[in-house]
Amino acid sequence: MGVVTNGCKLGCCTAEVAALPRGGWDDAGSNIDGRRREHLRREWAATSARIDRMQGDYPKCKLCGQPAVRLDAAGLCSKVTDSHKTQRVRLGLPPVPAPAPGARGRGGRR
Ligand SMILES: [Zn+2]
Ligand SMILES: [Zn+2]
Known part of the structure; x- marks a missing residue:
């Protein structure tokens, strides 16, 4: 190892946080680890950007x-x-x- 790589491809999570079981969600899937909130936000931003691009293809x-x-x-x-x-x-x-x-x-x- 040696080199600490970013934990997630969005660059917001440490390796430790990215390795959380279930991506940081609790057993019930209703609460996420506070350190993963930025990840969720970025993931959502990426999704909206994708939707925008798709709409850009519409006539x-x-x-x-x-x-x-x-x-x-x-x-x-x-x-x-x-x-x-x-x-x-x-x-x-x-x-x-x-x-x-x-x-x-x-x-x-x-
Ligand atoms: Zn992340
Ligand atoms: Zn019109």
Whole structure:
């Protein structure tokens, strides 16, 4: 040994802390060792950054730039603001995109 390496790949835990059983969680899995909290925070930050990158890959609404999993025929997101409606009508589309079959009742907008 000799060289003390960082205990975890995120660089926040000592080898001793990283080697805690169950990653520092207690038997019930409801409490984590205080020294692991920074690790949890970093892990979460890394996860959110990954999600951000994924969303960055989504096509963006031509009107508001909102990344959307799927754009409608007008190249817009699913928003139904006046500007979105106007843009759809301009392209000869219904102002509000028809909801996907089975998506009824979501959002409660009538
Ligand atoms: Zn760590
Ligand atoms: Zn939009």
